[in-house]
Amino acid sequence: MRRPRFAGSARPRGKRGDGVPGPAAGPGAAGPDQAGALRRAVGRNLTAYGFLCGALVCFALFSWYPMVREVVLSFQENNFVDAPTWVGFDNFRTVIEDPAFRSAWINTAAFSGLALVIGYAVPFVLAVVLNELRHAKAYLRFVVYLPVMLPPAVAVLLFRWFYDPGAGLFNQVLDVFHLPPLSWLDSTSTALVSLVLVSTWMNLGTGTLIYLAALHSIPGDLYESAELDGAGLLRRVWHVTIPQTKLILLVMLLLQIVATMQVFIEPYLLTGGGPENATVTVAYLMYQYAFNFGDFGGGGALGLMLMVVLMVFSAIYLRVSREAER
Amino acid sequence: MRRTLSLVLAAGLGLVAASCGSGDDKPDAGGSGGQVTITVGCQPPKSNPKERAGWDADVAEFQKLHPNITIQSKDAFPCINPDTFQAKLAGGTQEDVFYVYYTDVQKIIKAKQAADISQYVGSVGKVKDLRADVMGVFKDGDKTYGLPRNNYNMGLVYNRKLFTQAGLDPDAPPKTWAEVQAAAKKIAALGAGYVGFGEYSAGNTGGWHFAASLYARGGSMVSDDGKTAAFNSPEGEAVLENLKQLRWNDNAMGSKQLLQWEDLMRMMGSGKLGMMIGAPDVVQGVNNDFQGKFEDYGVTAVPESDGKASLSGGDGYMFNPKATPEKIKAGLLWLEFHELTPGKGQFNYARAKEQGRPVGLPIPDLYGDSAPGKEIIALRKQYATVPVDHFAPYVAAQPNITLKLEPPKAQELYAVLDVAMSAVLTRQNADIDKLLSDAESKANKILAKNT
Numbered sequence: 001m002r003r004p005r006f007a008g009s010a011r012p013r014g015k016r017g018d019g020v021p022g023p024a025a026g027p028g029a030a031g032p033d034q035a036g037a038l039r040r041a042v043g044r045n046l047t048a049y050g051f052l053c054g055a056l057v058c059f060a061l062f063s064w065y066p067m068v069r070e071v072v073l074s075f076q077e078n079n080f081v082d083a084p085t086w087v088g089f090d091n092f093r094t095v096i097e098d099p100a101f102r103s104a105w106i107n108t109a110a111f112s113g114l115a116l117v118i119g120y121a122v123p124f125v126l127a128v129v130l131n132e133l134r135h136a137k138a139y140l141r142f143v144v145y146l147p148v149m150l151p152p153a154v155a156v157l158l159f160r161w162f163y164d165p166g167a168g169l170f171n172q173v174l175d176v177f178h179l180p181p182l183s184w185l186d187s188t189s190t191a192l193v194s195l196v197l198v199s200t201w202m203n204l205g206t207g208t209l210i211y212l213a214a215l216h217s218i219p220g221d222l223y224e225s226a227e228l229d230g231a232g233l234l235r236r237v238w239h240v241t242i243p244q245t246k247l248i249l250l251v252m253l254l255l256q257i258v259a260t261m262q263v264f265i266e267p268y269l270l271t272g273g274g275p276e277n278a279t280v281t282v283a284y285l286m287y288q289y290a291f292n293f294g295d296f297g298g299g300g301a302l303g304l305m306l307m308v309v310l311m312v313f314s315a316i317y318l319r320v321s322r323e324a325e326r
Numbered sequence: 327m328r329r330t331l332s333l334v335l336a337a338g339l340g341l342v343a344a345s346c347g348s349g350d351d352k353p354d355a356g357g358s359g360g361q362v363t364i365t366v367g368c369q370p371p372k373s374n375p376k377e378r379a380g381w382d383a384d385v386a387e388f389q390k391l392h393p394n395i396t397i398q399s400k401d402a403f404p405c406i407n408p409d410t411f412q413a414k415l416a417g418g419t420q421e422d423v424f425y426v427y428y429t430d431v432q433k434i435i436k437a438k439q440a441a442d443i444s445q446y447v448g449s450v451g452k453v454k455d456l457r458a459d460v461m462g463v464f465k466d467g468d469k470t471y472g473l474p475r476n477n478y479n480m481g482l483v484y485n486r487k488l489f490t491q492a493g494l495d496p497d498a499p500p501k502t503w504a505e506v507q508a509a510a511k512k513i514a515a516l517g518a519g520y521v522g523f524g525e526y527s528a529g530n531t532g533g534w535h536f537a538a539s540l541y542a543r544g545g546s547m548v549s550d551d552g553k554t555a556a557f558n559s560p561e562g563e564a565v566l567e568n569l570k571q572l573r574w575n576d577n578a579m580g581s582k583q584l585l586q587w588e589d590l591m592r593m594m595g596s597g598k599l600g601m602m603i604g605a606p607d608v609v610q611g612v613n614n615d616f617q618g619k620f621e622d623y624g625v626t627a628v629p630e631s632d633g634k635a636s637l638s639g640g641d642g643y644m645f646n647p648k649a650t651p652e653k654i655k656a657g658l659l660w661l662e663f664h665e666l667t668p669g670k671g672q673f674n675y676a677r678a679k680e681q682g683r684p685v686g687l688p689i690p691d692l693y694g695d696s697a698p699g700k701e702i703i704a705l706r707k708q709y710a711t712v713p714v715d716h717f718a719p720y721v722a723a724q725p726n727i728t729l730k731l732e733p734p735k736a737q738e739l740y741a742v743l744d745v746a747m748s749a750v751l752t753r754q755n756a757d758i759d760k761l762l763s764d765a766e767s768k769a770n771k772i773l774a775k776n777t
Contacts, residue, residue, distance in 0.1 A: 079415075079437045079438050079439050080412060080439070081415065081438060081439055081647045081648070082438060094775065097771065097775070099768040099771065100741070164582055165581035165582050166518060166519060166580070166581055166582060167518070167519065183581070183752065185584060186581070186582065186583045186584060186751075186752045187752060187753075188752070188753070271528060271584050272528025272529030272530075272531075272584055272586055272744070273529070273741075273744070274528045274532075274584045274744060274745070274748035274752075275527070275528075275583070275584060275748035275749065275751075275752040275753070276748050276749045276752075276753075277744075277745050288741060290412070291409040291412070292408070292409075292530060292737045292741070293737050293738055294433055294737075296412060
């Protein structure tokens with residue numbers, strides 16, 4: 001059910017448990033009665049406000065301030081010594097004219113697309129399978145979630161060994177099946193896919209747990225009815241599970257797009273953007289500008305462009321979330 | 327809703343105002359009553375107790391000589407992380423006397439992120455004896471921005487143990503690229519995991535080594551006026567053709583590519599890599615941090631370089647642009663004492679030998695043939711603890727080699743050339759002419775923007 005808003009809502013004021021005073025009737029209408037109610041409401045929720053302040057301060061310092069600073073930097077030339085100079089859209093022009101700019105956006109879009117094709121369904125399928133299992137559920141959930149507990153850098157470097165064209169695990173496995181070895185990270189045709197595999201493996205635990213939680217909320221009698229109608233596993237998934245979880249599937253889709261478009265650690269640690277710029281992503285190029293070229297303005301401009309694109313997906317996500325709440 | 331919106335906007339505006347005002351911090355006073363305290367970077371880390379003890383002893387000795395100066399040492403490993411340089415500067419935590427690689431010096435000068443020390447550097451007596459090309463690293467026109475600590479030319483680092491295993495003579499390292507190819511093939515044939523010759527091709531390191539190889543062949547990265555790229559030349563083509571030969575025809579470079587700095591150091595340390603382009607500091611790094619042993623490695627001149635030129639390599643110190651004149655003067659006194667005086671600080675070889683630290687590497691070469699240079703070489707010979715013969719071919723080639731500075735927009739050009747390097751090493755049918763021509767047009771755009 002949609003929660004009423006504070007301003008303009010017709011809720012009765014001072015209702016127990018909602019913790020906020022009702023709307024004032026108009027300017028000058030706040031009498032002693034209303035002031036007392038406000039004091040009582042504030043008193044009742046002092047702890048909550050305390051926690052809220054803490055969270056707001058943390059967000060302001062570590063999220064909002066850097067975001068604002070980044071926006072400001074993208075319009076400045078700043079050497080962090082002299083007063084910064086406002087340069088309008090020069091930084092944007094510089095990065096757009098960069099030969100790697102186009103590749104970075106194409107690679108980022110390709111990474112997100114491949115991550116959807118390869119990685120989007122995997123956690124859902126895993127969740128369905130885990131949900132159907134009768135034994136060792138807890139153990140398997142732990143195993144699936146284990147990669148999430150590894151620090152990302154460790155997980156990525158682990159795959160670096162797996163991908164080694166000589167003694168790497170993957171080529172050893174191919175060898176067992178008498179298949180020719182692959183270049184994995186060293187080929188323009190397989191490098192990006194290899195990064196997607198790493199990313200999928202690192203993140204599938206979280207997705208699986210979220211889907212499992214969603215599956216648990218599906219009423220059991222729907223499955224029972226389907227079974228009575230003679231539906232097998234696939235038909236139960238198609239006709240019950242997917243329709244019942246379509247909102248969470250949509251939300252996860254949007255979250256995945258937002259997350260994968262910011263891919264950085266995989267190309268940074270595994271390929272350094274190569275071979276032949278095949279794995280240079282927008283976030284990686286942003287890093288190059290800021291830290292390798294010492295051009296924070298250019299990095300900020302790229303960051304702002306990425307932020308605008310992601311805001312579109314975030315807006316859709318918010319809309320979908322609201323629908324879900326309804 | 328409106329009130330909330332107003333609050334958010336007000337907070338946002340406040341943050342914008344705060345962020346706009348962060349660039350004009352007041353300079354540090356630098357000291358009062360004749361007392362000066364300076365922060366100095368690159369104190370050896372605790373994990374290197376011997377060098378750290380030497381540093382601390384030097385600080386104590388210096389402070390005794392100059393009671394009005396207090397040195398606050400800042401340790402870090404590695405001494406500088408270029409990635410955090412800007413952040414330290416922006417956050418006000420950059421040392422007064424900060425450590426820097428040659429590769430970053432010109433970028434820092436262009437960005438006005440170091441103090442101009444021209445009017446104070448004359449007080450350092452040793453400056454007149456320093457090699458002009460070495461001092462040139464820290465100059466822009468007639469202005470000086472820092473002092474060197476280390477200097478070396480590129481060479482060919484090789485694993486003597488592997489040479490012996492492969493039936494090669496470690497005392498007669500390759501002098502031509504044909505000899506390098508033959509040696510690399512033999513080393514790679516030792517078995518799985520052995521790599522005859524290693525080269526970088528990612529994270530801008532590929533472009534960096536392309537420049538080093540190009541200079542050694544007598545080529546240039548940019549035209550004399552710095553406005554256009556000049557690497558699409560017979561020398562540039564030869565660099566890539568040579569790698570193509572080693573990688574695909576000789577199969578001597580291993581199958582794993584996109585290597586960066588640490589990869590080759592690790593491979594060299596593990597004893598599986600035969601040769602790489604590098605300076606004697608590679609041997610030092612492999613010995614100190616990658617489980618290699620000094621006696622297993624040798625360094626010779628870059629094949630076929632014939633004393634043409636070498637990409638400048640080394641490190642030194644620059645000054646915080648907010649440092650007061652008192653701090654700059656105190657910093658120069660410290661640098662003269664610790665980095666430039668034979669028998670003192672970094673050149674205190676007697677102490678290094680006593681501590682069991684390696685002595686005898688032919689670096690740093692700050693003075694060339696001048697009196698302090700000769701004195702340092704004599705001290706190095708007197709207290710040598712590593713087999714100096716292993717570096718003899720490298721040392722013999724040094725007098726004729728000219729130090730050549732990095733090109734303008736170095737990191738941007740290196741990023742462009744990473745593409746060509748990675749293409750040649752990962753794609754057998756890579757078209758070298760096209761790669762160089764593409765890189766040239768991209769580099770020209772970058773340079774045009776710069777000029």
